Amino acid sequence: xxxxxxxxxxxxxxxxxxxxxxxxxxxxxxxxxxxxxxxxxxxxxxxxxxxxxxxxxxxxxxxxxxxxxxxxxxxxxxxxxxxxxxxxxxxxxxxxxxxxxxxxxxxxxxxxxxxxxxxxxxxxxxxxxxxxxxxxxxxxxxxxxxxxxxxxxxxxxxxxxxxxxxxxxxxxxxxxxxxxxxxxxxxxxxxxxxxxxxxxxxxxxxxxxxxxxxxxxxxxxxxxxxxxxxxxxxxxxxxxxxxxxxxxxxxxxxxxxxxxxxxxxxxxxxxxxxxxxxxxxxxxxxxxxxxxxxxxxxxxxxxxxxxxxxxxxxxxxxxxxxxxxxxxxxxxxxxxxxxxxxxxxxxxxxxxxxxxxxxxxxxxxxxxxxxxxxxxxxxxxxxxxxxxxxxxxxxxxxxxxxxxxxxxxxxxxxxxxxxxxxxxxxxxxxxxxxxxxxxxxxxxxxxxxxxxxxxxxxxxxxxxxxxxxxxxxxxxxxxxxxxxxxxxxxxxxxxxxxxxxxxxxxxxxxxxxxxxxxxxxxxxxxxxxxxxxxxxxxxxxxxxxxxxxxxxxxxxxxxxxxxxxxxxxxxxxxxxxxxxxxxxxxxxxxxxxxxxxxxxxxxxxxxxxxxxxxxxxxxxxxxxxxxxxxxxxxxxxxxxxxxxxxxxxxxxxxxx
Numbered sequence: 001x002x003x004x005x006x007x008x009x010x011x012x013x014x015x016x017x018x019x020x021x022x023x024x025x026x027x028x029x030x031x032x033x034x035x036x037x038x039x040x041x042x043x044x045x046x047x048x049x050x051x052x053x054x055x056x057x058x059x060x061x062x063x064x065x066x067x068x069x070x071x072x073x074x075x076x077x078x079x080x081x082x083x084x085x086x087x088x089x090x091x092x093x094x095x096x097x098x099x100x101x102x103x104x105x106x107x108x109x110x111x112x113x114x115x116x117x118x119x120x121x122x123x124x125x126x127x128x129x130x131x132x133x134x135x136x137x138x139x140x141x142x143x144x145x146x147x148x149x150x151x152x153x154x155x156x157x158x159x160x161x162x163x164x165x166x167x168x169x170x171x172x173x174x175x176x177x178x179x180x181x182x183x184x185x186x187x188x189x190x191x192x193x194x195x196x197x198x199x200x201x202x203x204x205x206x207x208x209x210x211x212x213x214x215x216x217x218x219x220x221x222x223x224x225x226x227x228x229x230x231x232x233x234x235x236x237x238x239x240x241x242x243x244x245x246x247x248x249x250x251x252x253x254x255x256x257x258x259x260x261x262x263x264x265x266x267x268x269x270x271x272x273x274x275x276x277x278x279x280x281x282x283x284x285x286x287x288x289x290x291x292x293x294x295x296x297x298x299x300x301x302x303x304x305x306x307x308x309x310x311x312x313x314x315x316x317x318x319x320x321x322x323x324x325x326x327x328x329x330x331x332x333x334x335x336x337x338x339x340x341x342x343x344x345x346x347x348x349x350x351x352x353x354x355x356x357x358x359x360x361x362x363x364x365x366x367x368x369x370x371x372x373x374x375x376x377x378x379x380x381x382x383x384x385x386x387x388x389x390x391x392x393x394x395x396x397x398x399x400x401x402x403x404x405x406x407x408x409x410x411x412x413x414x415x416x417x418x419x420x421x422x423x424x425x426x427x428x429x430x431x432x433x434x435x436x437x438x439x440x441x442x443x444x445x446x447x448x449x450x451x452x453x454x455x456x457x458x459x460x461x462x463x464x465x466x467x468x469x470x471x472x473x474x475x476x477x478x479x480x481x482x483x484x485x486x487x488x489x490x491x492x493x494x495x496x497x498x499x500x501x502x503x504x505x506x507x508x509x510x511x512x513x514x515x516x517x518x519x520x521x522x523x524x525x526x527x528x529x530x531x532x533x534x535x536x537x538x539x540x541x542x543x544x545x546x547x548x549x550x551x552x553x554x555x556x557x558x559x560x561x562x563x564x565x566x567x568x569x570x571x572x573x574x575x576x577x578x579x580x581x582x583x584x585x586x587x588x589x590x591x592x593x594x595x596x597x598x599x600x601x602x603x604x605x606x607x608x609x610x611x612x613x614x615x616x617x618x619x620x621x622x623x624x625x626x627x628x629x630x631x632x633x634x635x636x637x638x639x640x641x642x643x644x645x646x647x648x649x650x651x652x653x654x655x656x
Contacts, residue, residue: 034316
C-alpha cells in the first residue's frame with residue numbers, strides 16, 4: 001500500500017509537466033518545417049500545417065474530376081508532371097511570387113508553365129487560394145485532353161471553369177468569374193464571326209476588345225455547355241479547321257443556324273441568367289442552385305485518400321528554390337540558395353543539385369550542368385529527374401555541336417528510365433522518338449512519337465517531328481499530308497518549317513537531302529532519310545547531324561556503272577499531283593477480299609466514300625498497332641487523294 005501511495009504523486013507531477021509543455025509544443029509547430037502530401041494524382045509540398053496542405057491537394061483532385069465531367073472524358077490525360085507548392089504566409093509568398101511593375105504578384109496563387117513540368121504555387125494563408133489558378137489548370141487540361149481549337153474556345157472554357165466553387169461535399173460552376181455580366185449589359189457585342197476569328201494577342205492592344213473578347217468567349221461557352229452543344233462544336237472545328245470552310249458557313253452546318261441566329265441564341269441565354277443575390281457576400285457565391293449554374297458531382301473530401309511524409313528542412317527549401325529558379329527575376333537569388341544548400345555536408349541533396357543543373361542549362365553552361373547532375377547521382381542515383389535532365393543536357397549539347405551520336409545509347413537509356421517512372425510523360429516520349437530516329441530506328445520512332453501525340457494532341461512540334469519520321473521512312477504521302485496541314489499552323493515557327501520542308505521534298509526524294517535553308521544554320525537543316533536523321537524542331541531530341549551528302553541513298557554503283565559505262569543520273573520521281581484531302585467520319589466496313597488491297601467504306605454526313613489502299617500492311621496508321629479487316633463502326637480521320645480506282649486513294653488512317 002505504501003509503494004502505491006508513493007507512485008501516485010509521481011504520475012501527477014508528470015501530468016502537470018505535460019500540460020505545462022503543451023503551449024511550447026504548439027509554438028514549435030510554427031517553426032519552419034516541410035511536409036509532402038500525396039493523393040492519387042497530385043502531390044503538394046508545404047511548410048504549412050497538414051490540414052491546409054491537404055485542402056489544397058483535395059481541391060486539385062476535385063477540379064480534375066470536374067474537368068473530366070465538363071469535357072466528357074472518362075480518362076483524363078496529365079502527360080506533364082504537375083508540382084504543387086503551398087507556402088504558409090504572406091511574407092513567404094512575397095519572396096517567391098513573380099514581380100509585376102516592381103511588386104510581388106498580388107494574387108493568392110500563380111502558375112509557371114514549362115516543358116518539363118508545370119508549377120502551381122499557393123499562399124494558403126489566403127482562403128481558397130486555389131481558385132485564383134483554376135482557369136490556368138483548365139487550360140493545362142485542355143491542352144492534353146481536347147483537340148486544337150480557336151482562341152475563343154480556350155479562353156471561354158478557362159473563364160467558365162474559373163467560376164468553380166467547391167467544398168468538402170459538393171461543387172458548382174457557371175457564375176460570373178470577372179464581372180463580365182456588367183460589361184456585356186453595358187457594351188455592344190462583337191459580331192460572332194468576328195469573335196471566332198479574333199486572337200487575344202491582337203485584341204490585347206485594344207482594351208475594350210480585349211475585355212469583350214474574354215467576356216463574350218465566356219458567355220458563348222456558358223451557352224454551349226448549358227445547351228449540351230459540345231458535339232456540334234466539335235463538328236464546327238472540323239469544318240473550319242480541317243475542311244477550311246468560312247466561319248459563317250461552318251456555324252450554319254454545325255449548329256443548324258446562321259451566325260446571326262447563333263449570336264441571338266447566345267444573347268437570349270445571357271439575358272435568361274438570374275442576377276447574383278444582393279445579399280450574397282462578395283467573393284463567396286452561394287452554392288444554391290440558381291439559373292445558369294451547374295451542379296458538379298465532385299469526390300467528397302473524406303473519400304480522397306492520401307499519405308503524408310515529413311521532409312528535411314533543406315529538402316523543402318531546395319524544392320522551393322527549384323521552383324523559383326524558373327522565374328528570371330528570382331533565378332540568381334535561387335541559385336545562391338541552392339549553392340548554399342549543396343555546400344553543407346548535412347544539407348546537400350539531390351533536389352538542390354538538379355535545380356542547379358537546370359539553371360546552368362538555361363545559361364548554356366553544359367559543363368557545369370553535367371557536374372551538378374553527376375554529384376546528384378552520387379546522392380540519389382535513381383532520381384528520375386536526374387535522368388531526364390541528363391537527356392536534356394545531351395540534346396542541348398548535340399544541338400550546339402558539342403556531342404556526337406555516341407551519346408545516343410545513354411540518352412535513350414535515361415529516357416526509358418524516366419518513362420518507367422511516368423509512362424504519360426509526353427515530352428520524354430517525344431525526345432525518345434527522335435533519339436530512336438537518330439539511331440536508325442524508324443519504326444520504333446514512329447510508335448513512340450505516335451504515343452506522344454496521343455498524350456499531347458495539340459503539340460504541333462510533335463506533329464512536325466512525326467513528319468520528319470515519315471520522311472525518314474520514305475512515306476512521302478503521309479509526310480506531305482501532315483506538312484500541308486502544318487503549313488498554316490498558328491505557331492509561326494512550325495508553319496515556316498513545314499513550308500520549307502514541303503518545298504524541299506522533291507529534292508529529298510531525288511537526292512536524299514533537303515536543300516539548306518537560308519534562315520537556318522546547316523546544323524539545323526532538315527534531315528536526310530539516312531539513319532543520321534535529326535529534327536530541326538526545338539523540342540526534339542537530336543545528336544550532332546552528319547554533313548549533308550549530295551548523293552542518292554544507295555552508294556553502290558548501278559549495273560551500267562559496273563559494266564564500265566557511265567552511271568546514268570536517276571530519273572525524276574513520279575509525283576502524284578492530286579491534292580490531299582482530310583475527312584473525319586465513321587468507318588462502316590473494310591473489304592479485304594483482294595488482299596493486300598483493302599477498300600474502306602467511310603460515312604461522313606451525307607457522304608459515303610470508298611477509299612482504297614494498295615497494301616494495307618504498309619498503310620500509315622495512327623491509333624492502332626496493326627490494320628484490321630474486321631474494323632467497323634469506328635470513328636476515323638483520313639487523308640486521301642480523290643479519284644483513282646475508287647472514290648479515293650488512302651494516304652493515312654487515324655482511329656479515334
